């Protein structure tokens with residue numbers, strides 16, 4: 001049994017999925033994995049099923065019908081994790097933009113250093129993004145500044161999707177009230193955790209653009225974030241957030 005589960009959402013990641021699973025399972029600490037696959041036409045799910053024979057205890061697969069967006073996939077994964085006994089729940093991409101070795105740093109921040117949520121952050125010390133086109137780096141960097149300005153959230157990398165949550169955070173945040181699906185989903189999760197009084201810690205990481213497969217994010221996802229942040233802030237004036245139990 002492990003106290004930690006790594007959620008990996010996938011849509012057409014046949015080039016990456018096997019390697020990322022093996023990389024997580026070769027870490028010095030034991031992590032379990034839940035792959036949340038949105039019916040990838042390229043057969044990502046079938047690869048995971050084959051590997052489950054090799055890792056029957058530690059590799060889990062949730063198959064969903066059709067591409068429903070990153071946020072929906074994670075919400076389903078969070079609920080699954082809560083119905084099992086995991087104390088630490090991680091978000092990680094399948095494409096090696098997030099280095100699986102950094103799971104250990106994210107875990108340490110929550111397990112040993114008092115954080116309730118830790119974030120693998122690209123912008124906590126300079127800009128640590130490798131091989132993204134300059135336009136995308138600038139967009140992501142200034143998007144984070146914009147989010148900080150509008151929401152008051154004191155996090156440098158607000159759209160980061162490499163995270164660790166203590167179980168209590170996911171139990172307290174009302175998951176059914178989380179509405180966004182793309183980058184805005186990542187912002188909404190951090191903002192809600194902050195409003196509930198949880199301690200958030202950023203851990204510096206280097207984000208490397210994928211070498212295999214293609215990005216699934218689109219302009220619509222970006223648009224959702226720009227307006228979504230304003231909505232999030234506005235709605236927060238009228239919402240009573242559940243508080244962290246001490």
Ligand SMILES: Nc1nc2c(ncn2[C@@H]2O[C@H](COP(=O)(O)OP(=O)(O)O)[C@@H](O)[C@H]2O)c(=O)[nH]1
Pocket residue numbers: 008009010011012013036037038067068069070073092093094095097210214215216217
């Ligand atoms: N289940 C699921 N996974 C998704 C969806 N969209 C993206 N992903 C996965 O989310 C992760 C990040 O997506 P990616 O395309 O690399 O985004 P980028 O790094 O921002 O360009 C990858 O593991 C994708 O396979 C979706 O709609 N459903």
Ligand SMILES: [Mg+2]
Pocket residue numbers: 093095097210215
């Ligand atoms: Mg990616």
